[in-house]
Amino acid sequence: MHELSIAMSIVEMAEEEAERHGGRVAAVHLKLGKLSGVVKEALLSSYEMACEDTPLAGSRLMVEELPIIVYCTPCQAKRELSSAQWFCCPECGTPAPEVVQGRELEVVALEIQ
Amino acid sequence: MTMPRLVEVRKNVLKANDLVARDLRERFRAADVFVVSLVSSPGSGKTAFLEKILTVLRPQCRVAALVGDLATENDALRLARSQAPVKQIITGTLCHLEAAMVQNALAGWNLKQLDLLFIENVGNLVCPSSYDLGENLRLVLMSVTEGEDKPLKYPTIFNSADVAILTKVDLAQVVEFNEEAALANIQAVRPAMQVFKVSARNDQGVGEFADYLRSRLATLRATAIA
Numbered sequence: 347m348h349e350l351s352i353a354m355s356i357v358e359m360a361e362e363e364a365e366r367h368g369g370r371v372a373a374v375h376l377k378l379g380k381l382s383g384v385v386k387e388a389l390l391s392s393y394e395m396a397c398e399d400t401p402l403a404g405s406r407l408m409v410e411e412l413p414i415i416v417y418c419t420p421c422q423a424k425r426e427l428s429s430a431q432w433f434c435c436p437e438c439g440t441p442a443p444e445v446v447q448g449r450e451l452e453v454v455a456l457e458i459q
Numbered sequence: 460m461t462m463p464r465l466v467e468v469r470k471n472v473l474k475a476n477d478l479v480a481r482d483l484r485e486r487f488r489a490a491d492v493f494v495v496s497l498v499s500s501p502g503s504g505k506t507a508f509l510e511k512i513l514t515v516l517r518p519q520c521r522v523a524a525l526v527g528d529l530a531t532e533n534d535a536l537r538l539a540r541s542q543a544p545v546k547q548i549i550t551g552t553l554c555h556l557e558a559a560m561v562q563n564a565l566a567g568w569n570l571k572q573l574d575l576l577f578i579e580n581v582g583n584l585v586c587p588s589s590y591d592l593g594e595n596l597r598l599v600l601m602s603v604t605e606g607e608d609k610p611l612k613y614p615t616i617f618n619s620a621d622v623a624i625l626t627k628v629d630l631a632q633v634v635e636f637n638e639e640a641a642l643a644n645i646q647a648v649r650p651a652m653q654v655f656k657v658s659a660r661n662d663q664g665v666g667e668f669a670d671y672l673r674s675r676l677a678t679l680r681a682t683a684i685a
Contacts, residue, residue, distance in 0.1 A: 348553075348554055348555055348585075348586040348589065351553075352472060352473075352589075355472050355473070355475065356472055359468075359470055359472065359474075360468075363466065363468050363470075367466050369464075372463045373463070376472075381614075381615050381618055381619075382589060382615075383585065383586065383588040383589040383615045383616070383619070384589065430614040430615065430618070430648065431611045431614055431647060431648060432647050432648075433618075433647065433648060433649065433650050434647075434650070441646065441650030441651065442650065443649060443650040443651050443652075445618070451471065451472045451473060451589065452469065452470065452471050452472065453468045453469070453470050453472060454467070454468060454469055455465050455466060455467050455468055455469075456465070456466045456468055457463040457464070457465055457466075458463060458464055458465075458466055459462075459463045459464075
């Protein structure tokens with residue numbers, strides 16, 4: 347359970363950014379890959395805790411979950427996986443170890459008031 | 460009340476850790492030291508395996524180890540029996556190692572006096588996956604007593620690792636371990652992953668893995684010269 351420390355990093359990062367832009371953070375937009383090792387639900391509840399007694403108290407965390415996308419060499423195409431348990435191209439069935447998306451844990455934008 | 464405005468940020472949440480990890484990686488590179496981290500669930504045999512590896516490598520290689528645990532120095536004491544320099548990192552309540560802890564633990568160490576450095580993470584198959592420690596090679600260990608489906612239950616950590624080590628293979632028969640299924644599960648979550656089968660009790664596979672590390676070290680040094 348490392349979501350609380352991740353949430354605290356998000357709050358810290360958002361505070362710094364908000365200070366540069368001036369204003370109060372109403373929402374933080376986050377991209378969360380399915381292979382990031384972070385669980386969305388745990389992160390959302392941790393975020394509320396991490397915001398307490400900070401200028402971000404009451405702000406929302408908007409999580410966009412990103413599926414795993416691999417590169418399939420035989421198909422020469424990017425393919426979305428439906429599960430992290432099966433790293434094979436859904437079209438041709440070839441094992442596809444090359445992850446092109448899914449590890450993201452990124453603050454993409456802030457809503458500032 | 461004013462309308463909220465959207466400000467683009469685009470920053471990795473783990474940037475602070477990644478920056479320290481990058482610094483560490485540069486330090487390791489400059490010192491020509493090959494760094495191996497170990498992750499697994501608690502009790503899968505990381506420490507026993509590492510003690511063996513340190514002992515086997517030590518006559519020819521200058522090896523050292525950092526070991527992370529929530530509490531106690533027991534593992535450092537066990538690893539120190541190999542005569543290699545060992546330092547315990549006590550994480551308190553933290554469930555994983557972060558790059559800054561490695562940096563702190565290495566304060567005062569002359570990395571140039573090392574060939575191989577091992578970093579044993581806290582026993583945990585979830586949290587360590589997100590944290591880069593600046594290592595060259597991440598090992599994920601799985602013991603035959605844990606069940607063949609561990610890779611499917613924890614795909615993220617298996618996917619974040621470079622090489623898998625199947626431990627306690629001397630017990631495989633007793634626990635009716637289905638090796639074929641386990642290997643298939645590893646390949647399902649990490650195609651083409653190399654797997655070593657070892658036993659720290661009867662030394663099976665230990666020499667082979669030590670050879671693998673020596674060759675990785677030689678490759679690192681060859682590319683450093685080139």
